[in-house]
Amino acid sequence: MIVDLPRTFPIRVAPLPGEALDSWLEALAHRMDTRYGDVLGDLGLTATRTGGRNLDLPTDWTIALLDQEAARVTHATGVDRDVLQSMTLMHFHGRALLIDPDTRQVNRKRLWGRGNGSRYCPDCLADSRGRWQLVWRLGWTFACLQHCRLLADLCPNCQRTPRQRLFSLEGQPTPGRCGTRPSRRVEPTPGSGCGHDLSTTHTLRLSRDHPVLAAQHHLLRTIETDSADFGLYAQLPQPASVALSEIRAVAGRVLTSVAASEMSAWVPEDILSAGGASQHPDGATQHKTLIRPGFMAPPTAIRTATAVTAALRILGQPSPPPAIFAMRQLIDSCRDSAEKTTATTITTWGRGTGPILRSVQLAALGPSMRPSDQLRKRTASFPARSRIDEQQLNHRARTLPSIFWHQHWPRRLCWSAADST
Known part of the structure; x- marks a missing residue:
């Protein structure tokens, strides 16, 4: 397969460990002082998919990144392709959620998959200067083990779930600031989002042994x-x-x-x-x-x-x-x-x-x-791994009546011993 490779970027930003792909792309646009749509366009990430009601919806590359898309991003940014794939939810596919690779949609009816949106830890955003962890997008994540606090669900200013929609292609992202766009009925001109500093959000703090x-x-x-x-x-x-x-x-x-x-x-x-x-x-x-x-x-x-x-x-x-x-x-x-x-x-x-x-x-x-x-x-039984050892096997073999050694019994016992070990 021939992939049209984009030009290489003069400025590069390294992804942080565990960072989500969309967070890194926004940090890249912020570092280069350019619009988010220009970065996506230069990387060739401009495809759209059709929604259930025949609507063209922007692709969420943080759910899954195609091989040809990863090849273009790797060429332009120098980030290894495996690292890029680990920044998408496909990294957790089959373990914490299920994803349809053809539609890039998360199955929300199995394993508590979240189709969009993200929780966040305000302290982590402050420490990383606004970079978002991929694990925050899982339905199974609700607390920060490092800072011992519950994750936040909403922006306290606009009362919207962060990252529920793609950041405005016309805006320039600022890491750590709410990028939720207001309704077009309220603000017809596309902007850069709410802009609230999410590192100041208050959540419940917990003791380390909670x-x-x-x-x-x-x-x-x-x-x-x-x-x-x-x-x-x-x-x-x-x-x-x-x-x-x-x-x-x-x-x-x-x-x-x-x-x-x-x-x-x-x-x-x-x-x-x-x-x-x-x-x-x-x-x-x-x-x-x-x-x-x-x-x-x-x-x-x-x-x-x-x-x-x-x-x-x-x-x-x-x-x-x-x-x-x-x-x-x-x-x-x-x-x-x-x-x-x-x-x-x-x-x-x-x-x-x-x-x-x-x-x-x-x-x-x-x-x-x-x-x-x-x-x-068998209500009194409970599944457990067999813990029989070689000494017990030898004892069973010595005490087994010889009448049981006829026909296929020895073969079955050998199989049982192999399975137990």
Whole structure:
């Protein structure tokens, strides 16, 4: 494939670790003192895609960058192509969200994917002179571990979600300033956006041992390593997509079934107090999240922190007994709602879940099941990695009756020993 390469830029700006692609492009335009549209045009990033209502929408390159687009940007800026790809949400594809590579759209109905917009940490913006982290765009990110505070959802001046739309092609971006464009009904002439200094935004600060920060640490580590090995997952680690699907399933039930008066048993009081005073973005997405809480990514950092922290009171336990006890409390709350929770309806909690959640659910339902159903569902069992060692294998071989060594039994035992190791 022949790619038309642009001219090389005389001024170059290095991306920061973990920076989002759109943040770096805006920083590049600011450094060169030029319009954002001119930078995109010189890089060849001018394509449009067609929306669901036959509208031409600007491409969000921070979701996905095509190989030919990355080749042009690499030639013009000197930034390695792999680095550019790591600055897009495709870096998290299959772990923290799902993306359609043909349409460059995030699946918002699975894994709490966010189609657009970004949360942010005001202290991080101040430290980096306005550069945005890619991880802030994930629906799973709600707190800053470095500065021990919740992320902000809105610009306090215009009350809009930052980066929900492409920055004005006619404007010159200023890193750290709100780039949300006003409605054309209010200001017909395209401008550079709201312009508010987002590093001055106030959010709730947390102690270093706060459960919300612990929950955020587990999520980010799971996403980065593509493996959940904390809490109940320590004995049988699961892929990130499975663990996050289970957390999403439990979190959705918490938001749906647990009454506000009972929520203090699931999350710290300071989060509940901040949640009552928080402001929510407007729009159709917000309306859907209130009708079916947990089905899509919660609209605010506080609500996300509440749901995830509550879910990890079950899945984050170090052993099954306390997790089963907490799950039984949640199931009792679900029984008070319209949809009853039984051994046959637990599969409706969410798609993509695995053995850990199912085992806890069945164990919690065990006392309400008949003995025959308990045996059939194996409610007393819990999945765990086999820990048999060579000494135990030799002992089994020496004590095995010789009558079992006829026909295919030795072969099956050899296979079992190989699987156990």
